[in-house]
Amino acid sequence: MKARNLFVLSMVMLLLAACKPAVTPTEAPPPEGVELRFTYYADGNEADEMQTILDRFMAENPSITVVLDVVPYQTIDEQLPVQVETGEGPDMARITNFGAYRGKLLDLRPYLSDPGYFESNFPTPVLAAMRAEGDASGLHGFPDSLTVTGPYVNKTLFDQAGIELPGDASWEEWTELTQQVAEATGVQYAISIDRTGHRFAGPAMSMGATLIDASGNFTVDTPGFRDFAEILMGWHDAGITPSEVWLIGDSLNSCIDFFKSGDLVMCMSGSWQINGVAGDVGDAFDWVVVPNPTGAGGSTGVAGGAGVVAFADTEHPEEVAMLMEFLIQAENYGAYSAGTLSLPAQTEVASTGVDFETDNASVLGALSAYTAEIPKLQDQAVALNVHPFAFAYYRNSANRIAQYLTSELSLDETLQRLQQDIDDAIAEAGQ
Amino acid sequence: MMCPYGKDYLIMSVRSLFLPIKSVGTFINCIFSSILDFFISAFDVVFSILQRWIGIRGMPYVFALPNLLIFGIFILFPMLLNFVYAFTGGIEFFPDRRPWVGTANFEQLLTCEDFIDPNTCYEDLFWRAVFNTSGYVISQVGLMVIISLITALVLNRNIKARGFFRSVYFYPVLLSPIVVALIWKWILQENGLLNGNIAGLGYDKVPFMVNAQWARFWVVIISVWAFMGFYTLILLAGLQSIPSELYEAAKIDGANDWQLFRCITLPLLMPTMLVVLVLSSIRAVQIFDVVFAFTGGGPGTATLYLVQYIYEKGFSSPSKQFGLAAGASLLMAGTLIVLTLIQLLLRREEA
Amino acid sequence: MSAVTTFLARRCGHTKLNITDIITYLYLFFGVVIMFGPILWLVLSSFKTAAEVIKFPPRLLPYRQDTIVVEGYDDPLPLFEVTLDDGSTIKLAQVRRIGLEGQMIDPANPGEIIKVHINDRKPIESVVFGLENYIEGVQSFNFGRYLRNSVVVTVFATILTLLINSMAAFALSKYRFRGRTTIFLIMIGTLMVPLSVVLVPVFLVITKVGWNNNLLGVIVPGAATPTGVFLLRQYMLTIPDELIDAARIDGASEWRIYSQIILPLARPALAVLTIFSVMWRWNDFLWPLIVLSRSEFFTLQVGLNSFQGELNVQWHLILAMTMLTLLPITVVFAFLQRHITTGIATTGLK
Secondary structure: OHHHHHHHHHHHHHHHHHHHHHHOOOOOOOOOOEEEEEEEOOOOOHHHHHHHHHHHHHHHOOOEEEEEEEOOHHHHHHHHHHHHHOOOOOOEEEEOOHHHHOOOEOOOHHHOOOHHHHHHOOOHHHHHHOOOOOOOOOOOEEEOOEEEEEEEEEHHHHHHHOOOOOOOOEHHHHHHHHHHHHHHHOOOEEEEEOEOHHHHHHHHHHOOOOOEOOOOOEOOOOHHHHHHHHHHHHHHHHOOOOOHHHHOOOOOEOOHHHHHOOOEEEEEEEHHHHHHHHHHHOOOOOEEEOOOOEEOOEOOOOEEOOEEEEEOOOOOHHHHHHHHHHHHOHHHHHHHHHHHOOEOOOHHHHHHOOOOOOOOHHHHHHHHHHHHHHHHOOHHHHHHHHOOOHHHHHHHHHHHHHHHHOOOOOHHHHHHHHHHHHHHHHHHHHO | OOOOOOOOHHHHHHHHHOHHHHHHHHHHHHHHHHHHHHHHHHHHHHHHHHHHHHOHHHHHHHHHHHHHHHHHHHHHHHHHHHHHHHOEOOOOOOHHHOOEOOOHHHHHHHOEOOOOOHHHEOOHHHHHHHHHHHHHHHHHHHHHHHHHHHHHHHHOOOOOOHHHHHHHHHHHHHOOHHHHHHHHHHHHOOOOHHHHHHHHOOOOOOOOOOOHHHHHHHHHHHHHHHHHHHHHHHHHHHHHOOOHHHHHHHHHOOOOHHHHHHHHHHHHHHHHHHHHHHHHHHHHHOOOHHHHHHOOOOOOOOOOOHHHHHHHHHHHOOOOOHHHHHHHHHHHHHHHHHHHHHHHHHHHHHO | OHHHHHHHOOOOOOOOOOHHHHHHHHHHHHHHHHHHHHHHHHHHHOOOOHHHHOOOOOOOOOEEEOEEOOOOOOOOEEEEEEEOOOOOEEEEEEEEEEOOEEEEEEOOEEEEEEEEEHHHEEEOEEEOOOOHHHHHHHHHOOHHHHHHHHHHHHHHHHHHHHHHHHHHHHHHHHOOOOOHHHHHHHHHHHOOOOHHHOHHHHHHHHHHHOOOOOHHHHHOHHHOOHHHHHHHHHHHHOOOHHHHHHHHHOOOOHHHHHHHHHHHHOHHHHHHHHHHHHHHHHHOOHHHHHHOOOHHHOOHHHHHHOOEOOOOEOHHHHHHHHHHHHHHHHHHHHHHHHHHHHHHHHOOOO
């Protein structure tokens, strides 16, 4: 019994020794160095590209270690705000909701060697969206890409149907055309749009909706908004759209999978899908990005994009600022845009042009088509994504419109409920 | 008392293939029990001293303490914090920074012109969730009990390879809810496996997920599929504890099979059935992950259930209304406790 | 009717197959298809390419287009079966496709380009169980690290759960003491509140304790499960008190009674709790997501879900990684499944 106990004791010690590092981390950075935590999410290859740039940064600054924590998007959306609020957040993060952390972000300005370069190379509305009330000059982060919404079209199907791709056309005309193409080629679905208030906003604005007025107030009950809701309803009634996109789900759904598999003629999505479409479609068919359809309000997509921010709770503001400044340099920013096939939001990079890492003609065509959409953006289409309550609008509008599409609510009720959702969110925040 | 079951030849032969694994298992077992022995002896010293100090009457507290401590800090205390959230407003996380709003959250939840029509309520989604959850609980629990009972009866028969079949019915219980939802989504969606076959046979595709009735139907089926193994085993255990003399005696009295089932099996299985009923009702009211990953509450709000409503209001929505979410969770927990008490009281009366 | 009623009642010792047996086995095999079919579908799909996963109509087996290496071309070329104008079919490799026209070559005679309308060609495919998804998935995150975290969390949490739950259940079932009923009722009461509705307060508590980004924060809080205490207590109630009294007369300490009489006798119930604990911890997603934000502490479930971006989900990788996470739990289940029925037989019934 004694000997056995001794054996067991040693086994237990061994086990404890083996498990100890997992419970209490010993892999702390070398004492003289600084470790930065960078919480990151990826839709495709962004994490790999970012890691490449970080490796370069760490090679130049051996005393700084940057750890990229790649998390599900859900974490960014749901957990990160709580973590930041309780002081448990990372040093930096890649986020989409610029307005969500106002007052919690680090003002980089005092630590930057050239704040002027930082300030002048990014769109003022985005920089302003991150500032707390009363702050007019803080620099807290930067958009790592600029995205624009716009439709993908399966060109091969148009060719097979013998129908010419139109230039500028209205949503009604596109509905008609894609339906003809679908019928002629025996393809399941003609037309669809991603399920989110973000994508919905572009067409609604093109049809004359004023979603956000000059002083930043949300109004959903406008003729243009109603018109596009009715067009969407028409698609569902006619059975020409994959109804699972809008009816199922609680937040964002994309029509892009139907498009990639060749079952959908036209999918209204955005520039961030280019990489994925190119990879998954491969050689199966030719696809193009066409200009946003026109309406009473003109033709506009909606701007968007993720960004990198620094949090005020960081213990290493100088190092964070160094890294941020490194990331926005034209050379590095451009490399990231080129590798991820994303449109640059950095002025210098945008003006010199990006040498995208692809020779795929469809991809290059799509990139230039989206670039051509940027100057057409309405002011409200740029203001939307950086509005502090944009995300309340995105999710609620998708869910409320789904209720309209399933006839749970009339259009009047839908718009009234949606307005109430947004107003409640604003009121709760002000309490 | 047990039936003379035939040997599970299939299982035996399969097992023999894994003999080395089995010996590894024994080895691991041995290590574990040695570790256990060590801890037991070590703890014995501590506990003996304690026992001498506080006496036998104090020992139950000592035994319960570690569990109670963790339970109190990480389960009970957060739930009590929920009360603070329910009576305060705003978007602040820290309870001490939240302004007191009294019963405003409850009032907002309970404001309805007509409680039958969610559209007349201020928080229409809450009431839709309440109605959806009630409908789901009634149909899911009913179906769950019936299917589990039939399966338990079948598994209780003198069948070959019982262990194999039992494992098959139990296996889905091991899957994470997200995986369950993913599998079924791929089967049922418009371009899924089932519709692929239906279309292949030349019929029109069925809107399994975008039609409200179909979606509700499948949510029930999927949750039964995922959890039935657990309840089947409970019922199977209950069946096996029924003494077989009872059946033999009844047969001598000339009872037919239906009478045997109705007069012996059912009544003697009743206590087990009640356990199944209580457990499955509690779980049904708390349905969340599977459906959330499957339909996200859709089409529209057809499968929006209470926990999803609370989760979205308080945690996942961009505008976090903690107060409202906490209020709704208190209403839900209160209702559940009352319902369980009623069930337990009924059971006590019966017994 | 008679067949159905026979089926409903308990019948033993049949020697020859009758109609009820046939129904029984039909039900069982139907059950196997329903219960296992979807899982088989998951297994097969994990070998599919990203494009094949979203293809309609979906195919059961993981097909992949055949390719051939032709001299003069760096990449292997996809093979097609082409119907020529005269109705004959021929195997050609496609160099590229332009619009509606494919430029093909005969692998035997690579010099000459043949132009073919895309409707006249059919891809030649065969079933391939390729491991690309698995390899890419394992490589694209720190698989070994996450696996170790998952194992550490599962093993230690299960040991802790078994220990403290059984101690508490022992106290609640074998002693009369002040507060016993209250404690039991409060525990049962908390069964009614799922974690998902108290996430925010729980996060605050973890933060105050300082267990953010610490595996302890994942292991400890869930260990005091009311369900576990409930199951074990119900089982221990069936153990006769006389055993304990006899041991006390023999001078055994309370700890000895617990560890050497109650625990061995409660083995079936402990086996059930082990399976459930392993299952909960291994599959747990929400809790680690809240507590852990640094990737060196991530568990497999968290890592697996990082293939879900905001706008794009990499299904093929999720499928393959899901299969990998299923393996260990299946093994644990295979070892413990014999105990399940006996364990459940007497738990939760009183």
